[in-house]
Amino acid sequence: MLTGKQKRFLRSKAHHLNPIFQVGKGGVSENMIKQIKDALEARELMKISVLQNCEFDKTEVAQELASGADAELVQMIGNIIVLYKESKENKQILLP
Secondary structure (H helix, E strand, O other): OHHHHHOOOOOOHHHOOOOOEEEOOOOOOHHHHHHHHHHHHHHHHEEEEOOOOOOOOOHHHHHHHHHOOOOOEEEEEEEEEEEHHHHHHHOOOOOO
């Protein structure tokens, strides 16, 4: 569980990132969760965009992605979800 200070730090790091995944009409799939896990292992912090044509509620999508990838939900602003997961081998971000 992240503290408020850690979330604030991660939000500032994520500000300059571009979303690398998009959740569309099909919603969240097992393959998408596996790809997000792999990307989080490489990057630790990432943005995911929820498209307008997504049939599911964006808060449900965010919770499903976070729990499926064993990641922390840092922020949800508009249609953008920010996830963080500490990498086992490529540790780049040192939390305060």
